[in-house]
Amino acid sequence: xxxxxxxxxxxxxxxxxxxxxxxxxxxxxxxxxxxxxxxxxxxxxxxxxxxxxxxxxxxxxxxxxxxxxxxxxxxxxxxxxxxxxxxxxxxxxxxxxxxxxxxxxxxxxxxxxxxxxxxxxxxxxxxxxxxxxxxxxxxxxxxxxxxxxxxxxxxxxxxxxxxxxxx
Amino acid sequence: xxxxxxxxxxxxxxxxxxxxxxxxxxxxxxxxxxxxxxxxxxxxxxxxxxxxxxxxxxxxxxxxxxxxxxxxxxxxxxxxxxxxxxxxxxxxxxxxxxxxxxxxxxxxxxxxxxxxxxxxxxxxx
Numbered sequence: 001x002x003x004x005x006x007x008x009x010x011x012x013x014x015x016x017x018x019x020x021x022x023x024x025x026x027x028x029x030x031x032x033x034x035x036x037x038x039x040x041x042x043x044x045x046x047x048x049x050x051x052x053x054x055x056x057x058x059x060x061x062x063x064x065x066x067x068x069x070x071x072x073x074x075x076x077x078x079x080x081x082x083x084x085x086x087x088x089x090x091x092x093x094x095x096x097x098x099x100x101x102x103x104x105x106x107x108x109x110x111x112x113x114x115x116x117x118x119x120x121x122x123x124x125x126x127x128x129x130x131x132x133x134x135x136x137x138x139x140x141x142x143x144x145x146x147x148x149x150x151x152x153x154x155x156x157x158x159x160x161x162x163x164x165x166x167x
Numbered sequence: 168x169x170x171x172x173x174x175x176x177x178x179x180x181x182x183x184x185x186x187x188x189x190x191x192x193x194x195x196x197x198x199x200x201x202x203x204x205x206x207x208x209x210x211x212x213x214x215x216x217x218x219x220x221x222x223x224x225x226x227x228x229x230x231x232x233x234x235x236x237x238x239x240x241x242x243x244x245x246x247x248x249x250x251x252x253x254x255x256x257x258x259x260x261x262x263x264x265x266x267x268x269x270x271x272x273x274x275x276x277x278x279x280x281x282x283x284x285x286x287x288x289x290x291x292x
Contacts, residue, residue, distance in 0.1 A: 014249075017242065017245040017246070017249070018245075018246065018249075020242045071224050071225070072225070075198070075221055075224060075225040078202075078205065078217055078218065078220075078221050079198065079201050079202075079205075079221065079225075081205075082201055082202070082204055082205035082208060082209075082218060082221075083201065083204075087208065087209075087210075088280075089209070089214060090279060090280050091211070091213060091214050091276055091277050091278055091279070092278060092279070093276060093278065110259075110263065111256075111259040111260065111263070112259075114220070114258075114259035114260075114262050114263050114266075115220070115223070115224060115255065115258065115259040116224075117217055117218075117220040117221045117223075117224060117225075118217050118220075119217075120213065120216055120217065120220070120262060120263070120266045121263050121266070121267075122263075122266050122267060122270040123267060123270060123271075130270070132213045132216075132266065132276055134214060134217045136279075
């Protein structure tokens with residue numbers, strides 16, 4: 001029930017933000033379409049932690065400043081590498097261990113790695129990821145430890161060193 | 168000509184909002200051009216992907232932020248935030264899909280030094 005409420009709230013905000021016309025006719029159309037969407041989602045069984053992760057919004061918002069900082073730093077590195085007359089890149093592949101347990105945390109971690117320019121996740125396994133990096137010195141497994149810790153905090157809600165499932 | 172007059176008009180319009188917006192849009196445009204140069208310069212598929220991800224992040228996001236500063240109303244800002252959120256979610260996912268497909272298909276990445284560095288090392292050896 002909580003998840004249905006979360007979905008309805010998110011859809012309402014989306015409608016109010018997207019339409020911009022606050023007249024009774026349009027608003028009632030919005031109510032009807034939100035109701036239909038929620039009913040369809042419920043019938044499809046799309047109402048669990050994975051499909052409406054709204055309880056994770058605050059930890060995720062706390063994670064974004066760190067992510068933006070990392071993205072800016074990495075962008076400068078890549079732009080410098082592009083503009084250098086003598087190309088000095090050293091492509092490398094590393095296996096990065098992750099402590100993220102739930103799928104959501106793993107997605108956050110893998111997408112954070114891909115989102116920072118200079119590193120791309122090639123493959124995601126159960127507890128490790130294959131990462132292709134532009135500079136060998138920057139793409140050591142230790143460089144990802146903080147990001148791993150923070151994304152597991154954002155996705156799992158705890159700095160998971162111990163094993164266990166959050167579901 | 169009219170276009171340039173419009174651009175100059177936006178930059179010199181009163182208020183810091185327009186100035187910041189135009190500046191951010193300029194940063195976004197320039198970094199996108201640099202990223203395009205990187206896609207052409209880098210040696211293999213995987214390294215080119217890194218250059219392309221600059222457009223995904225610094226390019227697109229600063230452009231959207233700049234547009235948000237230039238936007239006339241809060242509703243537009245909300246829509247721009249939604250677009251930015253969508254890009255942040257889909258950009259890395261598609262990049263990962265492409266990289267994973269290339270890796271699964273058996274495309275070998277170049278590892279180690281390349282270009283002049285490598286030539287220098289071989290000369291010394």
